[in-house]
Amino acid sequence: MLRAYKYRIYPNKEQVLFLSNTFGAARFIYNKMLYDKIEHYKQTGQTLNNTPAQYKSDFPWLKEVDSLALANEQLNLQKAYKNFFRDKKVGFPKYKSKKKNYFSFTTNNQKGTVSIEDGLLKVPKLKSRIKIKVHRPLLGDIRSCTISKTPTGKYYASILVNEEIMPLPKASDSIGIDVGIKTFATLSTGEFIDNPKWLRKSEKRLIRLQRNLSRKQKGSKNRYKARLKVARLHEKIKNQRNDFLHKTSTILIRENQALGIEDLRVKNMLKNHKLAKAISEVSWAEFRRLLEYKSNWYGRQLTVAPSNYASSQLCSDCGHKNPLVKNLKVRQWICPNCGVSHDRDVNAAKNLLKLVT
Ligand SMILES: [Zn+2]
Structure with a gap:
């Protein structure tokens, strides 16, 4: 491979x-x-x-x-x-x-x-x-x-x-993974994977540096210096992010035989700060790429949900579809059909798990 x-x-x-x-x-x-x-x-x-x-x-x-x-x-x-x-x-x-x-x-x-x-x-x-x-x-x-x-x-x-890559021994667990902006990922086990703290910090610093850059006169030495600072921080964020994504994907792949994820191209998100959203989108695309090739390497099964799969709206207990959950502000809800109460993201992750089990 x-x-x-x-x-x-x-x-x-x-x-x-x-x-x-x-x-x-x-x-x-x-x-x-x-x-x-x-x-x-x-x-x-x-x-x-x-x-x-x-x-x-x-x-x-x-x-x-x-x-x-x-x-x-x-x-x-x-x-x-x-x-x-x-x-x-x-x-x-x-x-x-x-x-x-x-x-x-x-x-x-x-x-x-x-x-x-x-x-x-x-x-x-x-x-x-x-x-x-x-x-x-x-x-x-x-x-x-x-x-x-x-x-x-x-x-x-x-x-x-x-390189010849040996598949990992078969794992007994399967998992559904729902990604987000604030929390990097929510798992069907109810666990959360947080975005690393440095990401928030670097984002704030990046906004400041970019504002600083836009104030500098075109063609000036100061503008050049300011641009270099922005580029350095971009590089740092990219390296740290890739490191985080590598570690996270490796753990998930090692521990699970089958993994279900969303089709992230259709991911609908609460209006968040533009930069945070942009960074998240890059991260998700890379995360999916890593999961894809690592599951290939190690003999795992990765399933991507069809783009019309309503992972957020379906009740993971009884399968009832609740269109009210379409509203992204609904974080918790109770299924009108079976009465089970749901955390939005955990429920979505559980539905993604259903794709592989
Ligand atoms: Zn239900």
Whole structure:
């Protein structure tokens, strides 16, 4: 099975130059190919099948760049088109902006062209090796390596390996999981998983920093500094959040054989602070992704509720549907049919458990 390991890397000056050239070339070829596809379509109504190799005579400097990094951009572009044709809501492929401040390229391992040894990372076309901090050992064969630079100037290598993963021994329990904003998740056992305290704190700080940034004059040094502060905090939140999501999903997967969750795309939420909502949505999407691949790895069964499943409105005791609970402000309710009293979220989690038992 494929598994990604992400490590911090510390390129020296010369390597930084190499990496930024490759980031630039990857962005260039992506944008150029996209531009040509659009123009070709405008003129002929046909899709242009272009490849990076076709551009090397017009732009000879591309020959000096890792050709796999360019080939992967072609694949990315094809994927963006495919996603667009499959689901128009995804939107037409967009140009990669320099201003986004997030750079990356992907290269592949061809018989040892990518390797890690003695704390050093080897990548194609670069003669020297980049210092890498391997905080957990990498198992399996390296398939590809994605190098990225964050808006605050940190560099990472995400190494994709083909690894044999042993399924966990069968567990006897099953669980339903209802996610929320204030409480991260409510379980069918009646337990709650709270959002970590740092999240609230970081959110408040982020709001302050963003307000501060918006007051700074455009193009000024102070604005640059303020933007860097915002980017640093964003990165910190992301790292802490991912850590929390990893730990939470691992525990749930380890302890349960079958798990039921909502289709989070249709999750209806009380109007909450915009930022809290945005952060929660990112967290849920990532949480679902983690549960999906971990249940795959470890031989667990994950069931996602159909989008029309009214997990909140159904009485988990007698199955009676109570439309009054549609009102998100109803936190506690008594079933008019059987008289059982419910906590909104625990009841929803119990209904999600029913999907798997
Ligand atoms: Zn009932």
